[in-house]
Amino acid sequence: MGTNSRNEILNQMAGKSVMSGWGAITVFNRTRINRFLEQQYITRMQGYSFIPAFKGAVTLEGNASATVQLESIMLGKPLLSFADEASLDESYATVTMNMVSGTVLMMQPGERVARVATSLRIRESQGYQLKLRIKLSVVAGSINDQGLVIMDLKEGVDFTCDVLPDYLDQAAIGLAFKDYFESLPVYQRVFVLGMLDVSQYDPLAPKEFAILTQRAPGAEKIAASNYGDGGVVVFIRVAGDKEKGVLPSEGSGFPYLIPDDEEEGVSIYSAAIVVAEKWKRYVGDEQISKLSSLLYPGAEVFESKDTATPHDYVNFGNVNPASTQLAIEPSMVTLQAGKSETFKLLDAQGVPVTGVVWTAKSLNSRTLNAAGSISSSGVYTAADQEYIGHDTVRVVITGTVYQEDRVFTVSAGVSVFVDNMVVAPQLSSRIIEQNPKPIKLSVTSTSRSQLTWTLSQPDVGTLEFPTPNTAIYTPPTFEQAEFETVQIITAYDASTDQSASSTVLLFNDFLTSKVSPSYVRHMKRSASQLFEIADDTGEGTKHWSVISGEGEFKDPSVGEFTAPDTVTASVSIVKCDWIYQGLTRSFYSTVELDRFEDEPDWKDLNTFSIRVLDSRGSLTDAGYAYRNGLQQIKLAVVIETKKVGQDSIRPSAEELQTLRLLFSNGSVVDPLLPEQSGIIPGTSVSWATHTIANSVHLYPVSSASVSASLPVPLDEESTVRLEIYVHTTAPAKENSTFHMSFIGGALNKTWYSTELNESLGKVTLTPIEIPKIQENEFTFVRTEIDDGTRLVSADSSAPSQQHLARTVALEPEPEPGSEYDFKLRTIAYYEFNFLNRKIASFKFTTDQDSGGFARKSTVRWESRLQEETMFSYTGYAWNPALLEGIPEGEPKKNHLQFDPDLNLLVTKEGALTIPVARPAAVGGIIFSMHRTDDVRYGDAKEGEALIVRDALYDSIFANVMDEYGCWYLMEVSFPEEKVHDRENLAVRFL
Structure with a gap:
């Protein structure tokens, strides 16, 4: 039995109220919340509201004058934990987001000659995380009087990112992510934890509410089975109460209302609902449903396990998928280029659904081939290495099925890597000293991995293995026979017969001779790079060589390095010995090689048009909607790029995320959250956009619309067609003219729809007064x-x-x-x-x-x-x-x-x-x-x-x-x- 059993909770509630003046209280544990967050994370990949990749240079605090370069950092799903400082007083939760992919480069600061201190390629299983503390907040009211409980990442505090070992460095990188979240639009940085329908007027209908977080008993102990567990507690003023209650404080005796009873090692309960004694006569299935509606409508439902009335009424239960909810398994997966995975669409009982239409879409690729392919039976095959175009491609798998005259769409996420097995960091350098700084190595692995670590010759320093997928290399404390020593640390996975290596470059002393460039990243197969030494007097002789890794100097007297035709090793160390009058000076640089070819960039557009798609399916330049904030005007957007040679390229989903509707003066029409149905009544927002269609009928048109003809796309593979939806509460008949913009292409340029064809690049939208009923x-x-x-x-x-x-x-x-x-x-x-x-x-x-x-x-x-x-x-x-x-x-x-x-x-x-x-x-x-x-x-x-x-x-x-x-x-x-x-x-x- 646990420490917070059902019987123990009922004993704490017996003969007294725990309501503190509130009409009802609902509690949901982190399992339910994190499942909901995962669903949102995946669903947003399907549209254009996912968190884009982070790129930037961060000045570090723990290393004087150091800068770390982060590229293409993709963050995983946010997960809530209550292990750290969750309490009824502070109401904070800890959010962790795994780093899924990207690269990190830090040059060693404070030295005369630049050298790479650490360089790594990120994979999620390496365990690097962004962590922050956040207070949950409430946005009351929406078009359907839904009160949203939100988690806004820009409101977080104490950001840290452990991709570097020094805590001050972690804090500096974390702060860069906070700045990044502040720059993102609301629909990318805000997650909805739930909704409460405050429009009902039953005695038990929610009217006002407050949010606290609460740690489960014993969940602060790392060794505890429930470490990090806890819940979101919603205190509700119901319609029958004229005033709201007071919030309990930590230590006030307010119980943690979710029992920890188990059956065969599985938790019985994940949620609880409590109703004040004076309102318990109104409790019924309908009222419990409304009180438990801190859920995405239709996605999950509260299922009662048992009830009791120690004084107040309490209903213990679980939050489970609704009977109509579908799910894809697996929901998230990683694949190596060219490999396959089978996806299944399951109903709420776990039974496979037939008649599914499957699609695969890449989020960060500009070519159709990079997305891979998926068969009618759900077998997805990732693109081959020659088509992938990136170190990592993010793909969203979507299954669509028609059931009972409704369309159900469910998505899953795939991360496709060129190299499935990677050791991080893949390159490090150290000066040999008495108190050497160890290097922590982490390798991508699975539960089936059987890892063996080895150290190349000459075997100097020590290698330890604290966990199966990590190793710690400590450099030697004494100088070596040669000024430089290269150590290759290799992890071999017997279960897959794959290996990956990390290169450590050791120097007996600080470098004094400069070479340009001092490092090269993302070099491709067969490519060339010219190196030059800074101290060349024009006399003496130079001898260029590769002392570790692949590639060659075809003429050793000339510093032109040529990458191999086939890349098998990720790091090469190049050296130049300069000999003059019997004196030899050595210069060093590093080359990091990629096994993929960069996808081509598009540079110009053929078409960027917007039209209104009306209720008859006709295209026109004018649209109408009742000014109720809920009805939408549907805009059809067509973007076609010009071919680059023979290559058909299109804007990526990351580029299309920047698509914005603009007023005639150039100001942006704000987007809504994916979970919002429309504009919140009473706010100052008069126009808003959405990437998701709602089910409200379009404004009825009386006759077929007339439109100027659209240009015929020259190349369908270079063309993107999508729909944007517009809501309005603006005064009736105050029509406005709108156009669009987005950012993309080789020069990261801002493109405007009115530049190529002004008449096809703008629309006039008119709000219509809500008719009075006659x-x-x-x-x-x-x-x-x-x-x-x-x-x-x-x-x-x-x-x-x-x-x-x-x-x-x-x-x-x-x-x-x-x-x-x-x-x-x-x-x-x-x-x-x-x-x-x-x-x-x-x-x-x-x-x-x-x-x-x-x-x-x-x-x-x-x-x-x-x-x-x-x-x-x-x-x-x-x-x-x-x-x-x-x-x-x-x-x-x-x-x-x-x-x-x-x-x-x-x-x-x-x-x-x-x-x-x-x-x-x-x-x-x-x-x-x-x-x-x-x-x-x-x-x-x-x-x-x-x-x-x-x-x-x-x-x-x-x-x-x-x-x-x-x-x-x-x-x-x-x-x-x-x-x-x-x-x-x-x-x-x-």
Whole structure:
């Protein structure tokens, strides 16, 4: 048993509240959060919102005057840990991001002659990491009233990167990454940890929340099995609470609410939900679903394991993939050029899905061949070495499948390396001294690796092996017979029969003679490099040689080095002996060789055009959208490069990430987060772009659009076609003209769409006012389901077809004494439908912003006399026109739904369990009106029943959203009491 079992938590909660005044608390552990972060990381690779490669020079603090060059540094998925300083007081979490690929070069500082101190090629399994501490934050509200819990990497503190051993150097490199994150747009640096829907108005609907982090008991101990474990704690003010609570402090006794019980070594729980004792009567599956909605909608769901009520209500469970969620296995993989991996698309139960369309796209390549290929059965084959064009190519594998009239798209990531096995650093140099600085070596490896380390002759210094994939080389403490000594340290993997080496260059003393260049990086096969010595007097003789590695000086008297035709060793050491009047001076330089050829650069464009793609599929130069911030204007972008010789080259995904929509004055239209559906209401943002299409219908056009013809691409392999989506909340009919730009090409130039063809390079976009609902745009038809001649028991099945009611005209109630007065128990449906649109979301609300929670039923007695028993009340049911990613609000049910407090008035058992006799049309709502003669007005005379009776006398209000993203406020009510027209409901739009 662990230290924080379910029973131990219940003992801490017994007989007292742990809520500190909050209505609800939810807790999710790091396993759930890190799975979500991985999903985002991979999904963003599919679009154009991934973190691009870092490149820059960093001035170090631990080494005076030293500079380290970082190139093409790709960072892996962010992972949260709570091992360091997570507490209820500080609310910080530790974020680690593995360094996946790239190169690092540091020249030895403070010496007269430049020499390489360390040079390495990075692979993720070497274990280098960027680490930071971060406080989670909340962005309240969005287009769907979703409160986002975000992790903004630029807000991190204490950045460190351990690619160099000195801590001050690590801090300096870490600070460079912080500056880098600050320069990135929000959609690349911000990750969403979850969402809370604050638009609901149930008593338990979230209205306001605060975030803390909490370390699991014992998780600070490195030897503990749960080291680094912890959770995000969300304190929620629910709609029933007028005020929020206070936040507990560290040491206050607030329990860690996720039990550590296990079954067969597997954790039973990963999440918990607690509801204050005073609100526990409202707890149901729907309310638990809303409270656990700190999740990406539709991706994962809270699954209850068990519940208890020690005082407050607590629900222990797990967060698991939703039944509709698909996943690719493996999700992330590394491959050597030319090798293959099989991908499978699995459903939530782990069963392979058939009918998958597979694609492979490279993120940092400009040629189609570099992406490799994937078969219809999911077998991906990486590009061969001759096509790869980089030390590392990042590829996103995407599986698309059509199920139940929906399109599901899931992605996985692949890192393709020229050399799968690499030792880092691959080059180091040291001056022999009494207190030598050791060199830590790390090799890429897998769980199957069987590594053997060897040291070349002459065997000087010592080699130790602290872990299977690391070694520590310590140089000798005494001078060698030769001024320079080269040590080759090789790691051999018996499981793959591959090896990789690191070169260490030792000098007896500091260098005094300069050679230019002092080092060469990224030299290709068969290439040439001319070296010159700085102290050449024009006399004497020179003898150039390769003292370690490959390549040659065809004429030893001339410093022209030629790389080998086939590169097998990554480092060559070149030397020049200069002899003059019997005196010999030696000069040294290093060459690092690449086994791949650089891909060609594109230099110019043939086409850079943008058009509006309207709802009919026509291309035009004008676009329209309702100014609701949710509907999109779809822009079709075409970019074609000019061929370089016979090579077809296209902009890479990294270059396309810089694509921006610009106002006519050149200012940038800000992009949204991938997880945002649209512009947050009430913000100052009036225009925004997105790289992902939402499911809201485009603005309807009445006739086919007319467009100038687009130029026919000369070469499809040189052409990129993509779509950008525009949202607006700008004032109606204030149209604006937009064009686009991006950065790319051999000169890293900024290109503008209006430069090549101004008419095809700009569009005019116009916001449209949200239309007001007119009475002739909807129907509200009364249908009698039971006309009072047949008493339907509350728990009976739906009436048979012959008893389904007749439709009656909405006329004033007959005079007292007429036939209707003798029908004491009736059910009528009032069916609401728009004539030219459907409802996609339906949420009860309040009539004002004063807080509180919404009512879902309205009631009316024949009179307000204490003995009055003639009673009418409403229910509802609806059938959403589902839009992917848009919450439908009130769920579709097979039974009529009522206000949860109505059972305080209608106390007869089963009276509120009524099947839906006839479902609503898709996108329509039914308001049911029930008339009965057995609810006495005077029975609700005190406490909650009296409060509920008076509250339910008011109208009910609901927000409805149509398929075009427009929200409307609806009021449904009985007539005024003085009208005495108890039979009819009325609807109006406010």
